[in-house]
Amino acid sequence: MSAPPPNRRLPAAASEAAADASETERLAAEGPALPRLWRGFTRARVFFGVMLVLLQAVTIGLGQPAHPLSLALVGAYLLATLLATRIHPRALPLSKIGLTWLATIGVDLATFALVQTAQQGNINYTPLFALPVLMSAVLGTRLLGLGTTAGATLLLLAEAGSYWMRADGEPSARFVQAALTGTGLFVMALLAHEIALRLARQEALAQRSRIAAEMQARVNGLVIETLSEGVLVVDARGYVRAANPAVSGMLDQPLRAAQLPVHLGVNPAWQGLARLAQATFRQQLPQSIELPMAQSHGGVRELRVTTRLTGLDASAGQPRDAMCVMFLEDLRDLEARVRTEKLAAMGRMSAAVAQEIRNPLAAITQASSLLDEDLSDPAQRQLLALVLQNAQRLSRIVDDVLDVARARQQRALVPSDAVALDATVRALAEEWVGQTGRHGVLMALQAMQCDVRFESEHLRRILVNLLDNAARYAGARDGSIQVGTRALADGRASLQVWSDGAPLEAAVQAHLFEPFFSSEARSSGLGLFICRELCERHGATIGHQRRSLSPGGPEGNEFVISFATAPAPL
Numbered sequence: 001m002s003a004p005p006p007n008r009r010l011p012a013a014a015s016e017a018a019a020d021a022s023e024t025e026r027l028a029a030e031g032p033a034l035p036r037l038w039r040g041f042t043r044a045r046v047f048f049g050v051m052l053v054l055l056q057a058v059t060i061g062l063g064q065p066a067h068p069l070s071l072a073l074v075g076a077y078l079l080a081t082l083l084a085t086r087i088h089p090r091a092l093p094l095s096k097i098g099l100t101w102l103a104t105i106g107v108d109l110a111t112f113a114l115v116q117t118a119q120q121g122n123i124n125y126t127p128l129f130a131l132p133v134l135m136s137a138v139l140g141t142r143l144l145g146l147g148t149t150a151g152a153t154l155l156l157l158a159e160a161g162s163y164w165m166r167a168d169g170e171p172s173a174r175f176v177q178a179a180l181t182g183t184g185l186f187v188m189a190l191l192a193h194e195i196a197l198r199l200a201r202q203e204a205l206a207q208r209s210r211i212a213a214e215m216q217a218r219v220n221g222l223v224i225e226t227l228s229e230g231v232l233v234v235d236a237r238g239y240v241r242a243a244n245p246a247v248s249g250m251l252d253q254p255l256r257a258a259q260l261p262v263h264l265g266v267n268p269a270w271q272g273l274a275r276l277a278q279a280t281f282r283q284q285l286p287q288s289i290e291l292p293m294a295q296s297h298g299g300v301r302e303l304r305v306t307t308r309l310t311g312l313d314a315s316a317g318q319p320r321d322a323m324c325v326m327f328l329e330d331l332r333d334l335e336a337r338v339r340t341e342k343l344a345a346m347g348r349m350s351a352a353v354a355q356e357i358r359n360p361l362a363a364i365t366q367a368s369s370l371l372d373e374d375l376s377d378p379a380q381r382q383l384l385a386l387v388l389q390n391a392q393r394l395s396r397i398v399d400d401v402l403d404v405a406r407a408r409q410q411r412a413l414v415p416s417d418a419v420a421l422d423a424t425v426r427a428l429a430e431e432w433v434g435q436t437g438r439h440g441v442l443m444a445l446q447a448m449q450c451d452v453r454f455e456s457e458h459l460r461r462i463l464v465n466l467l468d469n470a471a472r473y474a475g476a477r478d479g480s481i482q483v484g485t486r487a488l489a490d491g492r493a494s495l496q497v498w499s500d501g502a503p504l505e506a507a508v509q510a511h512l513f514e515p516f517f518s519s520e521a522r523s524s525g526l527g528l529f530i531c532r533e534l535c536e537r538h539g540a541t542i543g544h545q546r547r548s549l550s551p552g553g554p555e556g557n558e559f560v561i562s563f564a565t566a567p568a569p570l
Helices: 006-030 033-061 068-084 099-118 126-139 142-166 172-226 245-251 268-283 331-374 378-407 421-436 456-473 506-510 527-537
Strands: 230-234 239-243 288-293 301-313 318-330 418-420 441-446 451-453 481-487 493-499 541-548 555-562
Touching: 033 068, 033 099, 033 126, 033 172, 068 099, 099 126, 099 142, 126 142, 126 172, 142 172, 230 245, 230 268, 245 318, 268 288, 268 301, 268 318, 301 331, 318 331, 331 378, 418 421, 421 441, 421 456, 421 481, 421 493, 456 481, 456 493, 456 527, 456 555, 527 541
Parallel strands: 441 481
Antiparallel strands: 230 239, 230 318, 288 301, 301 318, 418 451, 481 493, 493 555, 541 555
16 A cells, blocks of 8 residues: 655644644643642742842942832832732633733843843843743743743843943943843743643643542442451551451451551450461461351351461562451351352252152152051051151252242242232231141231232242241240231331341341251251242342330341232222
8 A cells, every 4th residue: 555645644743743732731731730830939039029129238238329210120029029929820821921921920021121221230130030931931831931031032132232322332242141141041941841841741640640549449448348258457566457347247346447446455356366467477478267256146156367468578578567458258158159159050950850859759649648548547647647748848848949940030020919918918827827836926917908919829938938937936925926917108018027036147147038048957048038039029028127016025036028019900
C-alpha cells in the first residue's frame, strides 16, 4: 500500500500536538498547585514592596536627597500589593490581559519601570522585572507569559532610550544591557512555564493516583467487611489493629474500630491466637492451625487460622513495621461448603438411586399390607408393624432426596388451588398431634379466613417438618409449642411455629436452610432445606427469629412463613 501524502500527515501531527497542548493547559488549570503559587506570588509582591520602601529609607539615611516621586511610587506600590492579596482569580491559568493581570502584573511592570527611570543613584532595579515575568509565565498561558516578557523588554529599551536622550555619554551600554536582560527574561519565562506545566501534569497524575488508591481502598474495605472469613491485623506486640465484622462472632466479642487497639492477652480464650502471631513474627513464615474458641453461649467453636506477614524489608529480610494478618474460618462454614459440593455431586445419581429404591419399598409395603390380613398372632403383627413403619420411614427419606433433585429444576411458581389457611393448619396440626402423641400444642389461628395459593400436601410436609423440629428441642409443658396464623397489613397471611427451645448458635443460624446441615448425627439435614424450596416454589418465604410471644414471657425459636398474595377469584 502506498504511504499517505505528506499534506495529510502534517495536519494530523499538528492536531495531535494541539490536543497535547490543550490537555496540558487543562491539567494546569485543574491542578490545585496554581492557587498555592498565586498566594506565594502575592506574598512575594508584598515583600518586594516592603524592601523598596526600606531601600528608600536607607538611601535617605545615607545622606542622599529624598526623591518625592520615588517615595510616592514605592508607597503606592506597597499599598497596591497589600490590596492585591484580597484578589482571588476566578480561573487559573490567566489566559488574557484582564483586570487581574492589570492589578498585579501590570502594576509591577509600571512601577518597576518608573522607579528605574526616576532613580538618581547607581541602583539598578532591572532584576525586579523577573517577578512579573515569572508570575505571568507560571500563572498564565505561554502566550501571556511571552507577551508580558516582551512588554518588560520594551520598557527596558524605553528606559535606555530615555537615558540616551537625557545623558551626554555613550548610550550603547544601556541598550546592550536592556537587550541582554530581555533575552534572559525570555529564556526564564519559557523555562518557568515548562516547569509549571510539568508540575501541573505531575500533580494531576498524583491526584488521579490518589483517587484510584482511595477507590481501591474503599473496594478492599468493602470486600473485607463483607467477607464471611474473619480478618485480624495484629502488630508485633500482640495488639489487634484492625478487624472485620465476621471476627466478632468468631471470637465471641464485638471488635469495633473505636475500641481498637486491643491486646490479645485480655481474653484467655485468645491465647492460642497470641501464640500463633508470635510464631509468625519469630519464624517470618505463614502459619496455619486449627484452634478451639470458647463461646459464652453454646459449645466450643473450631476455627482454622491462617497467618500472613506483611511489611517485610526484602533487602534485609527483617520485619519493618510488620503486621500479622490472620484469616479465621469457622470449620462449620467449611463443612457447609463441603455439603453444598456434595449436593452438586449427587445430582442425577441420587435421584436415580432414590427412584430405584422406591420400587422395592413399594413392593415391601404392599406385601406387608397383604400379609397383615392373614396374620392373627399379636407378636407377628407387631413385627409386621415395625417393618411397615421402617419402610414408610425409608420412603420419606427417598421422597426428601427426590424433592432436593426436583427443587433445583422447578423454580417457577407452581399453580395451585387456594386453601383456607386456618382450617388447613388446624387439621394438619391435629393430625400431627394424633400421630405423635405430643399434647399441649396451643393454636392461635387469626388469619380471618384468609385463603392462600399453596398445595395442601406441600403445606402438610412443611408444617410436619417444623413441628418435628420444635418437638425435638421444646419442653414438656403445655404451650411449649405454639402454632399461629396472622393476616398481614398488605393482604398476605403468615404462619408461625414457635417453641421454647434453647437459642441457636450463630453458626447454626447461618446454615439453617442449607442442605445436609444438621446439629444431630441422625438427621439428614434436608428438612428445613426442603421447606425453603417448597415455599419458594409457591412464592412464599420462610425465616427464623428468636422472640417472646408475650411481654415478660419466655423467649423461643420461631419459624415464620409469609405466603404470597392469593389472586382474587374470577
